[in-house]
Amino acid sequence: MFCYQCQETNQNKGCTKVGVCGKTATVANLQDMLIWVTKGLAQVMVEMREQGHNVEKELNHVISYNLFTTITNANFDEKAFDKIIIDTIELKERLLNNIKNKENLFEAALYNEKDLEKIYLKATEVGVLATENEDIRSLRELTVYGLKGLSAYSKHANALLKDSEEVDEFIQRALVETQKDLSLDELVNLVLKTGEYGVKGMALLDEANTSAYGNPKITKVNIGVRNNPAILISGHDLRDMEMLLKQTEGTGVDVYTHSEMLPANYYPAFKKYSHFVGNYGNAWWKQREEFETFNGPVLFTTNCIVPPKESYKDRIYTTGAAGYPGCKHIEGKIGEEKDFSEIIEHAKRCKAPIEIETGEIVGGFAHNQVFALADKIVEAVKSGAIKKFVVMGGCDGRHKGRDYYTEFAKSLPNDSVILTAGCAKYRYNKLNLGDIAGIPRVLDAGQCNDSYSLALIALKLKEVFELDNINDLPIIYNIAWYEQKAVIVLLALLSLGVKNIHLGPTLPAFLSPNVVDVLVENFGIAGNQTVEEDINLFFGDD
């Protein structure tokens, strides 16, 4: 195996024996294989369109689902990958019948093996290291990781019956491009194009979420517990959240959000459920302690799964692209009502959660809510009460070095406001950093995909202050990354022209030194230094 797609990759170089995330070498190889056959399927679909065939949206969903399953911490289930790979090869074979001229097709498109033993062998040849030149490899992988993130977001929108043919077509074309002999310049352009479509994908999901569940509102979220048995729901899929809330209503079972599902508390449509108690625990990596004390079943709708302890493994359920061997997977296609009754019955047999925290956290500052406060915010900027905004969104992770973000947040001058989204916020969202003229100093827009809101807020401020350039705003970007959704968020920001983004806690291992140079020269991307040095760098002149 060779995998370097996430921030926690071994020694910031690559996982080669087993994943730091817990992924086995077999699963890593199967994920490489799945990406490869999916690139083949994508090429068949691109060719079909070019030859005038209709490509149904269900086929687009296969591509985004396949990519999604390979995201860090989403799916650890070898058997699930065996099946997805075979299904993909069979589907591809059927579609190939539509194509008259097969001359342009790459090996991945023509590959039709169904024998698992042979597939396992092939899997060891088609991974990341199959591209020898490290710069080409770096840009190809940067593109593929961005596409994985984009696919995750687009799949969540699809679950709410929103599709963008444009985004899906791009994902497929880009997958084909990563198999061609492109020059470095062409690959850099592909990376930036991926960012452009990242914005479109996040806009699609924002539209899907807000049209289904309303615009997030300022909300105080309870982090304590009640005395009923309960289900904890993790991941990012709001449609699953809705189904779980409906099905648990009146059963005596409470529902709590975990990690990236916290923002579900901000949506008007979910506030009406009296058994929706609040949020339990912190960012994904603390789950091994927190699931123990939660006592009830946990439903993973997406990543981030940490390999569970035996003590609570029987309480873990997965659905959608998530999976873990030995844990029950709840099926359900787009548009279908999933059946969560087994989890609900399981919850009834469990004790109520043990309280690990008390109090409230405040969130719900997606674009609509922030625009509603625009006058107040503009006034605070004009009067000098707010001097700077600090975008600190992204992901959290287990590395000790991530204490940096807590210390950085604490060290910020009192006249600065943090804009955040994603699970990175757990490093500072319980610090009680106070408010400025009634505006909280941590404005949480929501999940990592709601970074889209942060971009809209920046564009709105640019308009209000009549600036020509988004980089003239008093906004600092100090972003934490972990997995591939953060990659699409980063590429999206670059495509919007945002410069001087600081990215930590370490720069991605998949960026070769030359690619880092390109990003530094053209976009001013930088890594982190110490908290003191960075505070000086950002605020030294103030």
Ligand code: FSO
């Ligand atoms: Fe976090 Fe995990 Fe949302 Fe990621 S829970 S790390 S970027 O999946 O997707 O922020």
Ligand code: SF4
């Ligand atoms: Fe290693 Fe991250 Fe890949 Fe897991 S996802 S194998 S931790 S690089």
